[in-house]
């Protein structure tokens with residue numbers, strides 16, 4: 001069987017790419033990655049073959065093509081049930097899906113004002129009030145999960161889909177110098193210490209291209 005392929009974009013700027021890639025890693029999937037530069041119009045045609053939405057990440061596995069990050073996470077949970085990407089308990093699983101859904105469809109102000117940019121570090125970055133409201137909600141989500149399931153990850157002992165969904169928020173909080181309480185700061189440190197995260201960050205730092213005016217998450 002051909003190796004699964006995950007199509008992604010920039011490792012420095014691609015927040016959705018990071019989420020899908022980290023889910024594949026946490027699932028223990030042996031995959032190869034195909035990187036499509038986000039600003040290369042010539043790649044659009046090829047992208048349509050790889051992802052029906054023309055967006056990345058997109059996973060090709062055993063003749064199945066899955067696009068959209070949450071669908072990829074659910075698919076990985078089905079093919080790798082032992083990886084524990086979703087919590088085993090039905091109530092915790094519902095909670096996990098709810099906070100992943102919030103991340104997937106929400107926090108537009110935070111995403112717009114603080115686009116993922118792993119290479120950057122903006123000291124004393126001024127966060128505008130709507131983005132701060134998103135940050136406050138994210139912090140409340142993290143605190144509630146860490147308390148309810150005992151940490152060190154959002155749903156307990158091992159990292160899963162929820163941690164992958166919020167991983168680009170962790171990198172943003174560090175890039176934009178967002179002030180955090182000790183519980184959330186420790187959670188960010190834990191996520192950044194995951195071997196897969198270290199690998200992603202190292203690759204992001206090696207990326208040559210810079211995008212000057214980035215006003216939306218991609």
Ligand SMILES: N[C@@H](CCC(=O)N[C@@H](CS)C(=O)NCC(=O)O)C(=O)O
Nearest residue numbers: 014015016017055056057068069218
């Ligand atoms: N809702 C989608 C969002 C994916 C998305 O916006 N991907 C961005 C890159 S990280 C993209 O493919 N942009 C390419 C383009 O706009 O041409 C998901 O969950 O996967």
